[in-house]
Amino acid sequence: MNKLHHARKLACVLGISALTLHLTDMPAHAQAIDQIAQNATTHINLAWSYLMNMVCWVGGGLLLAISVFAWYQHQRNPNAGIRMGMVLTGVVCGGFLLTLPFLARTTSYTLFEQNPAVTGEQKQMLFDQ
Incomplete structure (x- = not known):
């Protein structure tokens, strides 16, 4: 058994x-291993950039909305414990998060004249005899 x-x-x-x-x-x-690695790297980089864009847009929008609501609460009752410093910090952080994808793209185009990309390309090392 x-x-x-x-x-x-x-x-x-x-x-x-x-x-x-x-x-x-x-x-x-049909494909060499470097092409497979390059495709996989491209997919991972795209997924990471989409995730970061989502975090920046949603997080920044939420911070701005919360800041506007906190400012409204502060105007209704200034003694409620919501200080204007907290409101301004939320506006600055939310605005920074909303503009971060634009700043990253502009910086990469300006400094490197291309999109940031990891291609997985392999270089051959040659040695003189």
């Missing part, structure tokens, strides 16, 4: 391995 159980496990592993090898063989031989 124990040998039969191990034989079934081995047959399943070999079958899955053969199927996986067959499915990955076709696309893998």
Whole structure:
């Protein structure tokens, strides 16, 4: 019973391995590993930039909205514990978060004359003899 159980496990592993090898063989031989790494790096960089844009836009908008509401509360009752310094700090931080994607893009175009990108490109090192 124990040998039969191990034989079934081995047959399943070999079958899955053969199927996986067959499915990955076709696309893998058409692309070199550096192209696959470059595509993966590009996808990761795009996902990270979308996440950062979302955090900046949503976070900055929320900070500005909260600051406007806090300013309204301060005008209704100045003794409620909401100081104008807190309101101004929220406005400055929210404005900075909203402009951060624009500043990053402008800086990368101005200083580096291109989009910030990690391509995964490999360079060959040559040695003189």
